[in-house]
Amino acid sequence: MQSGEDxxxxxxxxxxxxxxTFRKESHQxxxxxxxxxxxLIIGSGPIVIGQACEFDYSGTQACKVLxxxxxxxxxxxxxxxxxxxxxxxxxxxxxEPITPEFxxxxxxxxxxxxxxxxxxxxxxLNAAVALAxxxxxxxxxxxxxxxxxxxxKKSEDRxxxxxxxxxxxxxxxRGAFVRSLDEAMEVVESIGLPIIIRPSFTLGGTGGGAAYxxxxxxxxxxxxLSSSPIREVLVEESIMGWKEYELEVMRDLKDNVVIICxxxxxxxxxxxxxxxxxxxxxxxxxxxxYQAMRDAAKRIIREIGVETGGSNIQFATNPENGKMLVIExxxxxxRSSALASKATxxxxxxxxxxxxxxxxxxxxxxxxxxxxxxSFEPTIDYCVVKIPRWDFEKFKGVDDTLGVQMxxxxxxxxxxxxxxxxxxxxxxxxxxxxxxxxxDGKDSFLVRELSESKRAEWRKKIIDRLKHPKPxxxxxxxxxxxxxxxxxxxxxxxxxxxWFLHNIKQIVDFEExxxxxxx
Amino acid sequence: xxxxxxxxxxxxxxxxxxxxSSEVTGEVVFNTSMTGYQEILSDPSYAxxxxxxxxxxxxxxxxxxxxxxxxxxxxxxxxxxxYFDYYSNFRATxxxxxxxxxxxxxxxxxxxxxxxxxxxxxxxxxxGVLSAVDLDDDRLVAKARRSPQMKGLDLTRQVTTAEPYRWxxxxxxxxxxxxQARKDRNGRKWNVVAYDxxxxxxxxxxLTSYGCSLNVVPSSWPAEKVLELDPDGIFLSNGPGDPAAVxxxxxxxxxxxxxxxxxGICLGHQLLALALGGKTYKLKFGHRGANHPVKNLLTQxxxxxxxxxxxxxxxxxxxxxxxxxxxxxxxxxxxxxxxHRELPVFSVQYHPExxxxxxxxxxxxxxxxxxxxxxxxxxxxxxx
Numbered sequence: 001m002q003s004g005e006d007x008x009x010x011x012x013x014x015x016x017x018x019x020x021t022f023r024k025e026s027h028q029x030x031x032x033x034x035x036x037x038x039x040l041i042i043g044s045g046p047i048v049i050g051q052a053c054e055f056d057y058s059g060t061q062a063c064k065v066l067x068x069x070x071x072x073x074x075x076x077x078x079x080x081x082x083x084x085x086x087x088x089x090x091x092x093x094x095x096e097p098i099t100p101e102f103x104x105x106x107x108x109x110x111x112x113x114x115x116x117x118x119x120x121x122x123x124x125l126n127a128a129v130a131l132a133x134x135x136x137x138x139x140x141x142x143x144x145x146x147x148x149x150x151x152x153k154k155s156e157d158r159x160x161x162x163x164x165x166x167x168x169x170x171x172x173x174r175g176a177f178v179r180s181l182d183e184a185m186e187v188v189e190s191i192g193l194p195i196i197i198r199p200s201f202t203l204g205g206t207g208g209g210a211a212y213x214x215x216x217x218x219x220x221x222x223x224x225l226s227s228s229p230i231r232e233v234l235v236e237e238s239i240m241g242w243k244e245y246e247l248e249v250m251r252d253l254k255d256n257v258v259i260i261c262x263x264x265x266x267x268x269x270x271x272x273x274x275x276x277x278x279x280x281x282x283x284x285x286x287x288x289x290y291q292a293m294r295d296a297a298k299r300i301i302r303e304i305g306v307e308t309g310g311s312n313i314q315f316a317t318n319p320e321n322g323k324m325l326v327i328e329x330x331x332x333x334x335r336s337s338a339l340a341s342k343a344t345x346x347x348x349x350x351x352x353x354x355x356x357x358x359x360x361x362x363x364x365x366x367x368x369x370x371x372x373x374x375s376f377e378p379t380i381d382y383c384v385v386k387i388p389r390w391d392f393e394k395f396k397g398v399d400d401t402l403g404v405q406m407x408x409x410x411x412x413x414x415x416x417x418x419x420x421x422x423x424x425x426x427x428x429x430x431x432x433x434x435x436x437x438x439x440d441g442k443d444s445f446l447v448r449e450l451s452e453s454k455r456a457e458w459r460k461k462i463i464d465r466l467k468h469p470k471p472x473x474x475x476x477x478x479x480x481x482x483x484x485x486x487x488x489x490x491x492x493x494x495x496x497x498x499w500f501l502h503n504i505k506q507i508v509d510f511e512e513x514x515x516x517x518x519x
Numbered sequence: 520x521x522x523x524x525x526x527x528x529x530x531x532x533x534x535x536x537x538x539x540s541s542e543v544t545g546e547v548v549f550n551t552s553m554t555g556y557q558e559i560l561s562d563p564s565y566a567x568x569x570x571x572x573x574x575x576x577x578x579x580x581x582x583x584x585x586x587x588x589x590x591x592x593x594x595x596x597x598x599x600x601x602y603f604d605y606y607s608n609f610r611a612t613x614x615x616x617x618x619x620x621x622x623x624x625x626x627x628x629x630x631x632x633x634x635x636x637x638x639x640x641x642x643x644x645x646x647g648v649l650s651a652v653d654l655d656d657d658r659l660v661a662k663a664r665r666s667p668q669m670k671g672l673d674l675t676r677q678v679t680t681a682e683p684y685r686w687x688x689x690x691x692x693x694x695x696x697x698x699q700a701r702k703d704r705n706g707r708k709w710n711v712v713a714y715d716x717x718x719x720x721x722x723x724x725x726l727t728s729y730g731c732s733l734n735v736v737p738s739s740w741p742a743e744k745v746l747e748l749d750p751d752g753i754f755l756s757n758g759p760g761d762p763a764a765v766x767x768x769x770x771x772x773x774x775x776x777x778x779x780x781x782x783g784i785c786l787g788h789q790l791l792a793l794a795l796g797g798k799t800y801k802l803k804f805g806h807r808g809a810n811h812p813v814k815n816l817l818t819q820x821x822x823x824x825x826x827x828x829x830x831x832x833x834x835x836x837x838x839x840x841x842x843x844x845x846x847x848x849x850x851x852x853x854x855x856x857x858x859h860r861e862l863p864v865f866s867v868q869y870h871p872e873x874x875x876x877x878x879x880x881x882x883x884x885x886x887x888x889x890x891x892x893x894x895x896x897x898x899x900x901x902x903x
Contacts, residue, residue, distance in 0.1 A: 288585070288874075291873060292694040322694075362821050372849060377812075381573040418600070499579055499607035
């Protein structure tokens with residue numbers, strides 16, 4: 001036992017200690033970069049499914065804000081029907097193909113100091129990778145800002161990504177590339193059934209599919225191997241039907257990381273995010289589960305090494321036990337960034353552009369409040385719903401079943417105080433001549449007018465249809481509920497979360513109530 | 520069932536009842552967290568308050584037994600835009616409405632919580648009454664006006680533990696931050712006395728995760744008895760009400776400062792500031808949410824923090840040669856943390872234990888551990 005006096009603290013020693021631990025590495029304030037004067041921004045080229053005007057939005061924002069900062073902006077985009085190619089948005093605009101050859105010519109002529117490749121979708125990122133790998137960037141002394149080559153490769157190469165996730169204690173869907181049936185049999189031992197088979201380098205993933213038993217597995221692996229030009233297939237753990245989430249993350253050069261928005265998909269894993277109805281913020285995660293996802297996102301953006309700007313990270317969680325897997329990360333502004341920007345009021349592309357030239361989040365004012373800094377996480381008092389729009393009438397003969405390849409050509413977003421309100425507004429905004437779910441007088445048949453025998457027949461037909469995700473399915477969810485199918489049964493068929501299905505049911509119930517009244 | 524929320528400013532919000540059908544009064548405050556209603560409801564710092572969530576959809580993931588911050592809901596009443604009785608989450612054990620009803624806490628839904636929040640932002644926190652038994656507007660407004668003011672109210676007595684107890688539990692869910700136990704040089708756990716002014720369980724879980732063995736004592740526990748336990752450090756918890764009204768706690772702290780390393784959170788931060796000679800004041804509408812940006816002035820780094828406080832420390836009231844401000848809120852530049860320049864004493868206004876909210880500030884528990892480690896070394900060198 002020590003005496004009271006000895007128990008007192010050596011305050012001098014302590015204060016020197018506190019100084020040294022609390023002040024560990026006091027970062028200097030990072031000023032805007034003055035070592036560069038010109039920036040090449042790569043656009044996303046022509047509009048294709050999966051890459052549309054969202055990248056005109058982000059690229060335009062970047063041009064504007066970087067020009068305001070006094071940099072000379074050189075822009076390349078082959079699509080003249082974009083805002084960013086308007087003459088007053090850049091100092092030099094090249095409407096030229098986004099290929100390594102043309103880009104090299106532009107670099108040779110304009111001699112930009114840096115390239116910002118994160119605003120023009122996958123097209124711009126791929127072009128930047130090609131320029132880096134062929135030595136063009138080195139030859140002309142051009143630097144990539146926003147995302148470095150290493151970070152881009154780590155996020156895009158499946159094996160590098162998996163290894164990176166494992167290093168930080170996160171899991172990805174288990175799987176491996178195999179080149180023979182023997183190898184395939186070893187892999188299935190550890191993963192189990194059902195399992196997904198994806199042949200390498202086949203157009204549109206032909207020759208792939210899911211196997212639910214060993215016989216199917218053997219057949220599909222053999223078929224996959226023979227249809228792959230390099231006799232290779234990827235066999236992967238099936239997470240069809242899991243819940244899908246996305247986080248929009250931003251990081252600055254001082255390593256501040258903030259989460260801009262969480263998104264929960266109405267449609268489960270197996271439907272491309274671009275083809276899913278999506279909802280912001282996430283609706284069915286407890287705070288504990290959300291924070292675990294947030295922590296993971298911070299670790300991921302740091303491990304992949306995206307130094308500045310926005311990234312989009314996709315997660316899948318098992319609805320039975322909450323197990324979380326990392327699906328992918330885009331080290332760039334993405335389709336979801338445009339949605340997240342409009343959903344929260346946080347201008348992701350604009351801030352990402354500022355971060356790329358050295359500003360930090362606490363130095364940039366928040367666009368909405370003007371008084372607070374951009375280093376915050378938006379909190380909203382409303383619910384945002386995005387619904388994709390498909391135009392299969394224009395693509396005769398194309399299978400309208402939704403899957404891992406995106407098929408929608410546009411989308412509409414709505415804001416409301418409840419999911420039901422936003423959902424109805426978004427549906428009406430699609431301009432497909434439907435004024436929401438129910439009561440719009442556009443039904444091809446009325447459930448209440450069906451005879452008893454017809455009802456049973458329709459019930460079966462509709463349930464069969466709902467087994468496959470298709471564009472019109474939300475309308476069939478309503479019919480199913482009108483025919484007395486329970487949300488639980490619908491969940492078993494569609495794997496759509498019960499919370500969403502109960503919301504749809506409330507819309508249908510309200511419709512029933514309204515129709516019971518007379519004028 | 521019809522129910523009404525009436526405010527001292529004369530406003531009455533009619534809505535639908537969920538939870539218990541009773542009548543309560545309290546200070547009406549808003550919380551901007553989008554997740555974590557269960558942690559908020561069970562946080563004893565909300566004692567005496569009627570809480571409204573700015574996020575409109577509440578109840579979506581039900582209630583589970585793992586995410587509680589105390590054994591029961593602590594709010595006086597709960598106000599939401601849309602209560603969703605159908606919950607969807609694999610951990611849920613029941614609905615939010617049933618849980619509130621079981622504990623006799625009334626809730627109201629279907630009111631314009633955005634309008635209510637704007638009213639509080641503009642006019643400051645308001646006293647209110649939530650009732651499913653009396654629906655007469657004039658009577659309700661009169662009841663709201665007669666209810667006690669938060670200023671001058673010592674509410675810690677209502678929520679503190681009656682008897683000291685030991686705490687060894689850690690959070691074992693897969694979502695918890697990993698335990699990072701740091702034993703002392705002899706492989707012993709750190710012996711910490713935690714003052715319970717209304718402590719959130721996750722603070723205790725974080726301290727035990729870091730290797731502390733906790734003696735939790737009532738808010739009025741005398742300083743002499745704390746020193747008798749010869750702890751390695753003293754922790755001051757969060758809690759409800761006006762810090763200036765908890766005079767006995769301030770007096771006890773004056774006797775402890777300089778004797779042992781001290782770490783305070785929220786009300787603990789305010790009490791520490793008062794014991795160091797500072798002043799506290801009531802904020803207009805308080806900070807309650809999970810997205811408050813705080814700058815660590817020592818490292819220049821930004822933390823997104825979880826907050827819940829209606830009072831704040833006035834940094835001008837503290838002697839700058841003795842006390843250093845360590846953290847500031849980037850939204851309104853109010854004080855968020857302080858430390859003594861010479862003594863092992865530091866505290867923060869926000870919640871490093873999160874729950875609900877981000878884990879950005881968990882490092883503060885490590886600082887407390889390091890402070891105790893350092894004291895062990897310095898006491899050792901003194902002894903030699």
